[in-house]
Amino acid sequence: DLIEVSDAAAQNGFNLNAVKIGVGKALEEDASVWAAGYQADVVFGDIASIYYAASNNNVALQNAYVDLRAPIGNGLDFRFGLFQTIVGYESDDANPNFSHSYGWEIEPTQHVGGLVSYHFDLNDWILGAYAGIANTYNSAFTNERAADRGFSSSARLAYMGALNLVFPESTGFLEGTEIYGGIISGVDTAARG
Numbered sequence: 001d002l003i004e005v006s007d008a009a010a011q012n013g014f015n016l017n018a019v020k021i022g023v024g025k026a027l028e029e030d031a032s033v034w035a036a037g038y039q040a041d042v043v044f045g046d047i048a049s050i051y052y053a054a055s056n057n058n059v060a061l062q063n064a065y066v067d068l069r070a071p072i073g074n075g076l077d078f079r080f081g082l083f084q085t086i087v088g089y090e091s092d093d094a095n096p097n098f099s100h101s102y103g104w105e106i107e108p109t110q111h112v113g114g115l116v117s118y119h120f121d122l123n124d125w126i127l128g129a130y131a132g133i134a135n136t137y138n139s140a141f142t143n144e145r146a147a148d149r150g151f152s153s154s155a156r157l158a159y160m161g162a163l164n165l166v167f168p169e170s171t172g173f174l175e176g177t178e179i180y181g182g183i184i185s186g187v188d189t190a191a192r193g
Contacts, residue, residue: 018045020062027067031075037067062110079115079132086115086130086162087182108184111135111158124168130182132160158186 024039041062048060065081088107113134120127135156162182167174 016045018043018047020044022063027069027077031069031073032071033069034071035067035069035075038065039067040064074119074121077117079117080113082110082112083115085109085111085184086132086160087184108158108186111160113158115160124170126166126168128162128164128166128180130160130162130164134158134160134186156186158184160184 020041020043022039022041024041025037027037028035041064043060043062045058048058061082063081063083065079065083068078068080070076070078085108088109111132111134113132115130115132117128117130120129135158160182162180164178164180167177169175171177
């Protein structure tokens with residue numbers, strides 16, 4: 001990962017911002033059978049502080065979820081646990097820029113909840129649809145009790161949805177290109193005081 005421009009102590013030198021150790025099992029490729037998988041990732045280093053589940057020793061839990069697939073159509077997938085957000089160009093794992101932009105500051109990074117997804121085959125085009133519900137809008141308040149912030153339990157929930165379209169081989173050099181759009185709606189940042 002790249003350093004922030006504002007981190008003067010890290011400039012003009014070699015830096016190791018993070019080491020990530022993970023264990024997991026992906027879902028079976030065959031959508032016609034019941035399947036289960038899991039993923040757990042721990043991040044060590046300075047960058048670990050961007051996660052809500054970070055300790056004072058620069059250690060954080062990035063992912064801890066279970067995936068399940070029901071053999072319905074092309075496979076109906078479910079994810080439960082702590083997972084990274086479904087929106088955002090500048091994720092913590094893949095930021096092609098030297099530093100993060102304003103978009104990084106306003107998007108959530110992690111969620112604790114559930115996500116369901118389905119992929120439609122449309123004449124070689126693949127359309128993915130995602131819908132989910134999580135504890136909060138922003139990972140900074142992932143596990144806080146609603147009463148501690150003056151909200152009802154339902155006010156602490158975030159609702160999310162996204163669509164992505166994958167270009168087929170027939171599109172030539174665009175094959176494999178993916179475009180997506182999504183939304184996450186929850187407690188307004190200003191209201192969280």
